Amino acid sequence: xxxxxxxxxxxxxxxxxxxxxxxxxxxxxxxxxxxxxxxxxxxxxxxxxxxxxxxxxxxxxxxxxxxxxxxxxxxxxxxxxxxxxxxxxxxxxxxxxxxxxxxxxxxxxxxxxxxxxxxxxxxxxxxxxxxxxxxxxxxxxxxxxxxxxxxxxxxxxxxxxxxxxxxxxxxxxxxxxxxxxxxxxxxxxxxxxxxxxxxxxxxxxxxxxxxxxxxxxxxxxxxxxxxxxxxxxxxxxxxxxxxxxxxxxxxxxxxxxxxxxxxxxxxxxxxxxxxxxxxxxxxxxxxxxxxxxxxxxxxxxxxxxxxxxxxxxxxxxxxxxxxxxxxxxxxxxxxxxxxxxxxxxxxxxxxxxxxxxxxxxxxxxxxxxxxxxxxxxxxxxxxxxx
Amino acid sequence: xxxxxxxxxxxxxxxxxxxxxxxxxxxxxxxxxxxxxxxxxxxxxxxxxxxxxxxxxxxxxxxxxxxxxxxxxxxxxxxxxxxxxxxxxxxxxxxxxxxxxxxxxxxxxxxxxxxxxxxxxxxxxxxxxxxxxxxxxxxxxxxxxxxxxxxxxxxxxxxxxxxxxxxxxxxxxxxxxxxxxxxxxxxxxxxxxxxxxxxxxxxxxxxxxxxxxxxxxxxxxxxxxxxxxxxxxxxxxxxxxxxxxxxxxxxxxxxxxxxxxxxxxxxxxxxxxxxxxxxxxxxxxxxxxxxxxxxxxxxxxxxxxxxxxxxxxxxxxxxxxxxxxxxx
Numbered sequence: 239x240x241x242x243x244x245x246x247x248x249x250x251x252x253x254x255x256x257x258x259x260x261x262x263x264x265x266x267x268x269x270x271x272x273x274x275x276x277x278x279x280x281x282x283x284x285x286x287x288x289x290x291x292x293x294x295x296x297x298x299x300x301x302x303x304x305x306x307x308x309x310x311x312x313x314x315x316x317x318x319x320x321x322x323x324x325x326x327x328x329x330x331x332x333x334x335x336x337x338x339x340x341x342x343x344x345x346x347x348x349x350x351x352x353x354x355x356x357x358x359x360x361x362x363x364x365x366x367x368x369x370x371x372x373x374x375x376x377x378x379x380x381x382x383x384x385x386x387x388x389x390x391x392x393x394x395x396x397x398x399x400x401x402x403x404x405x406x407x408x409x410x411x412x413x414x415x416x417x418x419x420x421x422x423x424x425x426x427x428x429x430x431x432x433x434x435x436x437x438x439x440x441x442x443x444x445x446x447x448x449x450x451x452x453x454x455x456x457x458x459x460x461x462x463x464x465x466x467x468x469x470x471x472x473x474x475x476x477x478x479x480x481x482x483x484x485x486x487x488x489x490x491x492x493x494x495x496x497x498x499x500x501x502x503x504x505x506x507x508x509x510x511x512x513x514x515x516x517x518x519x520x521x522x523x524x525x526x527x528x529x530x531x532x533x534x535x536x537x538x539x540x541x542x543x544x545x546x547x548x549x550x551x552x553x554x555x556x557x558x559x560x561x562x563x564x565x566x567x568x569x570x571x572x573x574x575x576x577x578x579x580x581x582x583x584x585x586x587x588x589x590x591x592x593x594x595x596x597x598x599x600x601x602x603x604x605x606x607x608x609x610x611x612x613x614x615x616x617x618x619x620x621x622x623x624x
Numbered sequence: 625x626x627x628x629x630x631x632x633x634x635x636x637x638x639x640x641x642x643x644x645x646x647x648x649x650x651x652x653x654x655x656x657x658x659x660x661x662x663x664x665x666x667x668x669x670x671x672x673x674x675x676x677x678x679x680x681x682x683x684x685x686x687x688x689x690x691x692x693x694x695x696x697x698x699x700x701x702x703x704x705x706x707x708x709x710x711x712x713x714x715x716x717x718x719x720x721x722x723x724x725x726x727x728x729x730x731x732x733x734x735x736x737x738x739x740x741x742x743x744x745x746x747x748x749x750x751x752x753x754x755x756x757x758x759x760x761x762x763x764x765x766x767x768x769x770x771x772x773x774x775x776x777x778x779x780x781x782x783x784x785x786x787x788x789x790x791x792x793x794x795x796x797x798x799x800x801x802x803x804x805x806x807x808x809x810x811x812x813x814x815x816x817x818x819x820x821x822x823x824x825x826x827x828x829x830x831x832x833x834x835x836x837x838x839x840x841x842x843x844x845x846x847x848x849x850x851x852x853x854x855x856x857x858x859x860x861x862x863x864x865x866x867x868x869x870x871x872x873x874x875x876x877x878x879x880x881x882x883x884x885x886x887x888x889x890x891x892x893x894x895x896x897x898x899x900x901x902x903x904x905x906x907x908x909x910x911x912x913x914x915x916x917x918x919x920x921x922x923x924x925x926x927x928x929x930x931x932x933x934x935x936x937x938x939x940x941x942x943x944x945x946x947x948x949x950x951x952x
Contacts, residue, residue: 258631269642290655313852313891313904319665319672320855322934326662327672355870356662362653370659425653460664561635568638571645588646 239542243550246530247557253529254558256522261562262569264515264601268508269570269586269594275504276590277583282494283487284425289330289359292456294469295486296327299479303493304486305429307333309450310478317476318455323468325458328353331441332453337434338410341392347384348431349411351441359456360422361435366405367420372437378411379420384432411444428494430581512597519562520605523555527609531616539618551609559602563595663868663876665929671855675847675867675928677920679840680882680912681812686711686837689805691829694821699837701819705810711837712821714806723799730792733785740785744778751775814841817922840922845915846882849928850891850906859884863931865911869918870925877918879911879928 248254280287285304286295296318298308312329319327331351336344352359352372360369361379371377380389380403389409390400403409407418411434424433436444442451457480459468465482472480481489495501527534534547574584665672692714699711751771757763818838821827827836847867851859861881869875884907891906911928920926 255631288653288656290653291658311904313850313906316672316674316850317852317855320670320858320929320932322667322669325664328662353662355660357659358656358662360656360659362656369656557632561631564635564637564639564642565631566638567642568635568640571638571642574645586642586645591642591646 239546239550240553242537243553244557246533246550247526247554250526250529253522253526257519257526257558258562258565260515260518260522261558261598261601262565264511264519265563265566265594265598266569267511267515268597269567269590270573271504271507271511272590272593273570273574273584273586274582275500276587277585278428278500279491279494280585281426281428281583283490284427285332286483286487286490288362288425289456290362290483291358291458292328292483293459293465294457294472294480294482296455296457296472296476296478296480297453299477301479303490305332306493307453309448310452310455311450312452314476314478315452315455318457318472318478321468321472321475323460323463323471325460326356326358327458328356328358328456329438329452330359330454330456331438331445331451333441333445334431335412335434335444337389337416337432338413339389339391340407340409345388346431347389347411347434348427348429349434349436349441349444351436351438354437354439357437361424361433363423365421365423369420369435371419372435374417374419376415376417376440377419377436378409378416378440379422379435380418381422381424381433383424383426383430384434385418385421388432412446414444416444426581426583512601515598516601516604519558519601520608523558523605524608524612527551527612531612531620534613535616535618535620538616539622544614547613548610551606551613555602555606555609559598563598566598567591567594660871661873663870663873663927663929666866667864667929667931669932669934671851671858671930671932673849673851673928673930675849675911675926677845677847677922677924677926679814679817679842679922680844680846681814681839681841682846683817683922684811684814684839685832685835686808686811686839687832688714688808688827688829688836690714690802692806692827694823694825694827696823697819697821699816699819701816703816705814705816705839707810707813709810711808711810711816711839712827714808714827716803716806719799719803719806723796723803726792726796726799730789730796733789733792737782737785737789740778740782744775744782747771747775747778808837810839812839812841814839842915842922844912845920845922846910846912847879847926847928849909849911849930851909851930852891853888853905853907855932856888856907858932859907859909859930860932865928865930867911867913867926867928869920870927875918875920877913879913882910882912884909 283304296314298310301308315327315329318324329351330353331349333349334346335349337347338344350359354373357369357372360372361381364379365382367379369379372379385403387400389403391403391407393399393401403418403421405418405420409416409418416434416436422433422435427433445451455478457468457472459465469480469482469485472478537547538544571586574586577584695713695715697712699705699709705711751774754763754768754771816837817840818835820834820838821836849865861884865879865881867877867879888905888907891904909930
């Protein structure tokens with residue numbers, strides 16, 4: 239019987255390809271759009287992921303997300319250090335400063351100041367130089383994307399490619415001299431600004447005069463500490479906000495979810511993909527069943543039970559569904575692969591495979607249902623009419 | 625049939641590629657290690673503070689009593705000096721010239737005394753002669769009176785001349801003191817930590833941002849620990865304290881409390897920034913430690929941990945007390 243079902247399905251090539259195309263398209267949209275969405279959302283907290291060492295981030299209680307800097311007093315660092323269960327606590331400066339480039343252009347940079355002694359919170363991957371080089375005077379480390387593009391020097395040929403910033407080059411941060419001593423690889427951030435790493439005290443001298451300059455306190459818990467308990471203790475003792483790394487990521491991510499149009503935008507795309515896919519695949523599948531109604535009638539007249547017919551239709555639906563799904567996710571992966579060196583945000587976790595699989599299954603179930611209803615209601619006598 | 629196999633195969637290939645992408649697409653960034661491991665407290669509950677190392681005598685900014693051009697600097701950085709040893713000399717030509725005048729004045733005054741003395745002797749002998757005449761008729765009363773008065777005047781002149789000598793001597797002593805003040809001496813025995821003057825430079829009297837010379841007693845070092853005023857209530861004078869050297873946490877030293885400054889001061893940021901920002905007030909506790917245990921210099925920063933009462937338990941007992949208080 240299964241053989242007959244497959245013959246029936248593939249017999250009409252155009253309809254077969256039509257159904258598969260519809261499902262592929264739906265699957266592609268339902269995978270690729272969320273992948274970009276997830277990529278963007280990951281970028282919102284990529285800075286937190288990059289600074290992997292601390293367990294807990296302490297900041298002003300009104301901070302809404304990672305780029306929302308509300309500086310603290312320097313002594314808060316020592317108060318946090320004095321809370322039991324804290325292995326160490328380190329200061330971090332994070333802020334946007336204007337860099338003046340050699341050609342006179344201005345570029346806003348994300349300046350990160352690390353604790354002078356330990357340099358905790360530094361870039362995860364160094365391509366050139368060492369993090370220790372930050373101990374040299376006026377030294378900074380820039381990220382490779384920034385060095386290549388936004389901080390690059392203009393090309394000698396008009397319209398040519400920019401000359402990347404190299405180790406030993408200098409730039410001006412807020413009228414202070416800064417020497418590049420290293421190039422780092424960091425995850426792209428949401429705003430894609432160049433990232434400049436330096437020491438905490440130097441960052442303070444680069445930053446405009448303010449009474450408070452401490453952006454974050456990075457805390458490592460003692461071994462065996464319950465993080466939830468420790469964050470509660472920090473909150474109670476200092477009145478500041480303390481989040482575990484995951485909580486801080488969620489906070490940042492939630493901010494973008496609630497305060498930007500990004501989720502609605504991508505949600506609409508996914509929904510449209512689903513609806514259009516369902517409409518095309520459903521309608522084509524239904525048409526195909528209608529076209530084969532005569533065959534089903536004959537089978538029914540020959541005494542085939544409804545159950546077997548139902549299984550035949552389900553087999554057909556599962557087959558086209560799987561093919562469409564496989565092609566769709568394959569194309570998405572290909573898209574992601576092609577774009578891996580571009581600035582496009584793309585993130586493909588396994589949950590997304592399940593998500594789009596569920597979406598395609600839903601479309602198939604919907605398409606199969608309307609066909610099944612038609613076949614079950616079919617009178618075998620129809621074969622002999624006309 | 626071609627299409628019968630192509631599409632399913634393509635689909636399987638697509639799914640496998642997607643699965644491969646899922647596996648490989650996102651690797652969490654590696655964690656950047658700390659360049660040096662930060663110090664962590666060896667206590668369960670503690671107060672953390674930034675400490676700055678200073679000499680036991682505190683660091684003495686040597687000043688000059690008189691402004692002037694520096695003639696010679698007799699010490700260099702690192703010299704051990706005794707109390708009272710000369711540190712630097714100011715230009716004294718002017719004062720020495722005055723001294724010569726004063727000496728001449730003294731000599732003149734002394735000569736004047738001799739003259740006055742001679743005059744007095746002369747007047748006295750004339751008077752004595754007249755006094756010695758027993759026959760009152762041999763000498764007129766007027767003559768006698770004149771001679772006696774001349775003797776009295778000469779005596780007064782002698783006393784005045786002697787007073788002038790005293791005056792000249794005092795004046796000389798004054799100049800000598802001035803001369804002495806042009807030599808700046810060490811107030812205590814100690815080590816020269818900093819020399820900011822060179823011969824020929826002008827030394828200003830009064831408070832200076834850059835001290836002329838810094839002196840300190842380094843036999844025992846003190847570390848001045850800033851404790852945030854919000855944590856001050858947890859501070860216990862008898863609890864243990866440990867200081868860690870910045871940059872290498874293997875260097876640590878047990879501290880002994882020297883004294884606590886009972887006056888809470890605005891915190892000066894110890895970050896070394898040229899413009900110090902005051903952001904809170906701090907209690908300053910001074911601890912002493914054995915210098916030989918650490919390769920440390922005066923002015924260096926340390927991370928200090930002071931053992932304290934466990935915050936959470938003390939808080940509970942507080943609540944308990946509150947409850948009792950309200951029931952009473």
